[in-house]
Amino acid sequence: MGQLWDMRPLARKLGAFVALTDDELTVLDGLHKRRRTFVAGRELVHQGQSDRSAYVMISGWACSYKLLPDGQRQIVDFQIPGDFLGLRSILLHMSDHTIEPVTDIEVTEIHVSDLLDAFASAPRLATAVLWAASRDEAMVVEHLVDVGRRDAAQRMAHFLLELGSRLTLAGMGSRDGFACPLTQYLLADALGLSSVHVNRVLRQLREAGMVTFRDGQVTFQDHDRLAEFAEFDPTYLDQVGPLLT
Amino acid sequence: MGQLWDMRPLARKLGAFVALTDDELTVLDGLHKRRRTFVAGRELVHQGQSDRSAYVMISGWACSYKLLPDGQRQIVDFQIPGDFLGLRSILLHMSDHTIEPVTDIEVTEIHVSDLLDAFASAPRLATAVLWAASRDEAMVVEHLVDVGRRDAAQRMAHFLLELGSRLTLAGMGSRDGFACPLTQYLLADALGLSSVHVNRVLRQLREAGMVTFRDGQVTFQDHDRLAEFAEFDPTYLDQVGPLLT
Numbered sequence: 001m002g003q004l005w006d007m008r009p010l011a012r013k014l015g016a017f018v019a020l021t022d023d024e025l026t027v028l029d030g031l032h033k034r035r036r037t038f039v040a041g042r043e044l045v046h047q048g049q050s051d052r053s054a055y056v057m058i059s060g061w062a063c064s065y066k067l068l069p070d071g072q073r074q075i076v077d078f079q080i081p082g083d084f085l086g087l088r089s090i091l092l093h094m095s096d097h098t099i100e101p102v103t104d105i106e107v108t109e110i111h112v113s114d115l116l117d118a119f120a121s122a123p124r125l126a127t128a129v130l131w132a133a134s135r136d137e138a139m140v141v142e143h144l145v146d147v148g149r150r151d152a153a154q155r156m157a158h159f160l161l162e163l164g165s166r167l168t169l170a171g172m173g174s175r176d177g178f179a180c181p182l183t184q185y186l187l188a189d190a191l192g193l194s195s196v197h198v199n200r201v202l203r204q205l206r207e208a209g210m211v212t213f214r215d216g217q218v219t220f221q222d223h224d225r226l227a228e229f230a231e232f233d234p235t236y237l238d239q240v241g242p243l244l245t
Numbered sequence: 246m247g248q249l250w251d252m253r254p255l256a257r258k259l260g261a262f263v264a265l266t267d268d269e270l271t272v273l274d275g276l277h278k279r280r281r282t283f284v285a286g287r288e289l290v291h292q293g294q295s296d297r298s299a300y301v302m303i304s305g306w307a308c309s310y311k312l313l314p315d316g317q318r319q320i321v322d323f324q325i326p327g328d329f330l331g332l333r334s335i336l337l338h339m340s341d342h343t344i345e346p347v348t349d350i351e352v353t354e355i356h357v358s359d360l361l362d363a364f365a366s367a368p369r370l371a372t373a374v375l376w377a378a379s380r381d382e383a384m385v386v387e388h389l390v391d392v393g394r395r396d397a398a399q400r401m402a403h404f405l406l407e408l409g410s411r412l413t414l415a416g417m418g419s420r421d422g423f424a425c426p427l428t429q430y431l432l433a434d435a436l437g438l439s440s441v442h443v444n445r446v447l448r449q450l451r452e453a454g455m456v457t458f459r460d461g462q463v464t465f466q467d468h469d470r471l472a473e474f475a476e477f478d479p480t481y482l483d484q485v486g487p488l489l490t
Contacts, residue, residue: 066390069476074393076386091379094480096386116372123368127361130375134336137382140389141321141341145311148319148392148437192393231314235293236341 009082009170010056010108014128016169027122031115032056032108038101045086045099052112055085060105061181064097065189075190077139078102078163078182081170087133090115103181138236147192150230155191156201157230160211160218165237177211177219254327254415255301255353259373261414272367276360277301277353283346290331290344297357300330305350306426309342310434320435322384323347323408323427326415332378335360348426383481392437395475400436401446402475405456405463410482422456422464 011020011028020028035058038044044055047067062079076097079085089095090112119126142162146155163180167173184202188195206212210226212219220226256265256273265273280303283289289300292312307324321342324330334340335357364371387407391400408425412418429447433440451457455471457464465471 066386066394068390068394072394074390076389088379088382091376092383092481096383096481119372120368123365123371126368126371126375127364130371130378131336133375133378133382134333137333137378137385138337138341140382140385141311144321144385144389144392145313145319147389149311149313149317235339236337 009058012170013082013132014125017131018124018128020124020128024122024125027118027125031110031118033114034109035106036109037104037106039104040101043098043100044107045089045095045097047095047098049089049095051086051089051095054087054090054110054112054115055107056110057081057083057085058106058108061102062099062105063102063186063190064099066097073189074192075186077136077143078186078190080166080172084129084132084136087129102186135237142236143190152191152193152197152201153204154230156187156193156198157205157211157226158232159187159191160213160220161223161227161230161232161234162237164218164220164223165234169237175220175223177217179216180213180218181216254303257415258327258377259370262376263369263373265369265373269367269370272363272370276355276363278359279354280351281354282349282351284349285346288343288345289352290334290340290342292340292343294334294340296331296334296340299332299335299355299357299360300352301355302326302328302330303351303353306347307344307350308347308431308435309344311342318434319437320431322381322388323431323435325411325417329374329377329381332374347431380482387481388435397436397438397442397446398449399475401432401438401443402450402456402471403477404432404436405458405465406468406472406475406477406479407482409463409465409468410479414482420465420468422462424461425458425463426461 011025014020014028044062045051057079059081062085063075064077064079065073065075067073079099085099085107086095139162142158146158150158164173164175164178167178168175172178184195184198188198191198193201202213210222210229212221253274256270259265259273289307290296302324304326307330308320309322309324310318310320312318324344330344330352331340384407387403391403395403409418409420409423412423413420417423429440429443433443436443438446447458455467455474457466
């Protein structure tokens with residue numbers, strides 16, 4: 001993967017939905033004006049903050065979460081290259097969550113007015129971003145089902161399979177597995193479990209010969225059986241081909 | 246509220262985000278071609294179904310849910326007038342959830358190709374729909390936090406306050422309360438509680454003098470205290486004024 005490819009994680013993602021023309025790609029490239037880096041643990045977007053910029057992830061991992069006044073935390077999702085950070089915040093005029101890098105990350109900053117200008121000059125980009133937002137919402141729905149109705153082992157299995165599918169689409173994983181910087185504490189806050197429980201569930205899945213998470217590497221020992229166990233249907237993540245051609 | 250107003254629940258909603266021009270309103274009205282009614286309990290969109298139409302609610306209440314193979318159900322959200330039904334499904338080419346009317350409902354059917362044509366001829370509509378989708382996502386995030394981290398009484402309180410705010414924006418509620426056709430079974434499946442637990446929590450909130458839900462009517466006895474108890478911040482629902490003018 002060359003530098004041009006790395007520069008265009010958003011084009012890669014939106015291109016799955018809309019077959020982008022050269023003009024549209026030029027408009028999209030014009031958005032990538034200001035590249036920034038953030039170190040792990042330093043917040044990009046703070047809950048309650050009103051901001052005018054969103055970001056597109058170029059490299060690294062981040063997480064978005066809500067902090068409750070009693071100190072409890074619910075992780076809503078993790079972000080990987082190609083994902084928007086804080087798009088919902090600029091549209092709603094106010095951030096309803098905090099975004100924090102899990103690893104050091106590189107992002108492109110996008111000002112809301114530039115984004116709206118881009119939509120005006122290349123309207124199909126707005127449709128493509130609407131698709132990307134729908135996909136993000138589908139993931140939050142799955143996390144709601146994880147926490148509300150799946151047992152601990154199933155929700156862990158479903159979550160790792162979802163991450164695997166997303167990373168595969170981003171060129172960072174396969175059916176064999178993926179490199180994963182998430183700690184057991186982060187998994188616990190995403191899945192509504194204690195970290196002790198996370199540890200127990202991971203051992204259970206490993207001993208069942210389905211998936212191993214060790215030394216920053218998730219290895220799908222038996223992807224099909226794990227998917228069956230988790231009742232994982234990746235339809236909401238896969239894009240079979242551009243809807244708009 | 247006259248008939249014209251009732252015919253335009255979507256224009257009312259999107260108009261909160263984008264100050265719609267006459268041309269844009271005409272395009273939007275052109276989408277409302279086919280009015281349909283569905284009786285309570287008859288599915289509009291079935292999980293796993295691939296469809297080419299979405300709907301906009303004109304009157305009544307619906308709910309969207311995911312059914313797990315073991316028969317458990319997680320209600321993702323309830324829909325009220327002005328809300329889209331199945332928008333995510335047409336964008337993702339596949340429904341990841343089922344939508345069912347809670348009461349008899351009236352909807353307008355919108356074909357995906359008409360929607361995309363509308364975006365092409367009036368690009369700001371795509372931005373407005375993206376805003377509406379972001380607001381829907383913010384609600385799902387709150388439901389995730391409800392189920393993952395709020396205790397039973399707080400999550401019930403938060404949920405009723407959210408419904409109250411949404412209905413107020415739709416002209417169907419106020420700080421005093423709203424008419425509510427939801428059963429305790431529906432509340433239970435939305436909040437990840439048993440219906441016995443729902444009953445107990447509602448009694449607790451009523452005895453605390455904060456909110457009463459009886460005979461199809463939610464009455465906020467003390468809206469401010471309830472909001473404080475639930476740590477309810479309606480920022481994600483309120484639109485202070487059009488972002489695009």
